[in-house]
Amino acid sequence: MVQEVGLDKLIRDHPFFEGMDDEALELIAGCAANERFDAGQYVFREGQPADKFYMVRHGSVALEVRAPGRDSIVLQSCDDGDVMGWSWIVPPFRWKWDARATRLSRLVSFDAICLRGKLDADPALGYAVYKRFVRVIAERLAHARLQMLDLYGIGKE
Template sequence: MALAHEVFFPAATRIFEEGETADRFWVIRSGAVALHVQVPGRGRTVVETVGAGDLLGWSWLCPPRQWHLGAESREPVRAWEFDAAQVLGLCTEQPALGLSLVTAVAATIGDRLRATRVRLLDLYGPQGARGGGTAP
């Protein structure tokens, strides 16, 4: 937490865009943030909403360190912001901390990938793609 500083995003603030450099991340203290993917011909499609206690941003950990999704505050957000380079440096100095952090971020990545898959199947997949509909 010594590397964190508090930030505030008013409602409807673009926090980051898909494809931009990912050089920081946040732990949300209050509020909600919509995560979206750019769908060709359809624009931004929300795939998940994250809130208090959630990690916002994991792309800083994986080269090429570019955001895989975009993010916009749905309501006012208070968060702790971390500089990725500083955190990565601390993880190098303290491998046990690095392993714990990578494990936690990997869990978040898995959750986000599952949520994105489910949301995109709901929106664009054939009826019954998740087993909830009837086959033609």
């Protein structure tokens, strides 16, 4: 028998939301939904409106940058438990890269308009969420830097 786990429990138990009180988690869960992506399917594309962020429940999603005249460059793979998608909090709210499922992936999505409204109405909640996303942004920048060093062979003779 398969046991159903509610979104509120998944969110409550996720390290990204650690330390947030029940009321805040309930507000956030009100903006959440389950989504499924098959291998090769895009979760989002660079330049499109960033209308969600995602938590990977199961699967793997490659964050990719399109490069003229060559294959896409994988910046990072997001796997079980990872959070992806910070463009929803930075105007003009457009994706900065592609996200493509590399195998069957089940994600929890969080609606950006719903969540931004709640964060604007509750500055303490907004601060708590933004603080968590600063870590996500810093991690993405670090991975992008490493890929650039590898791509251009910096430090190699």
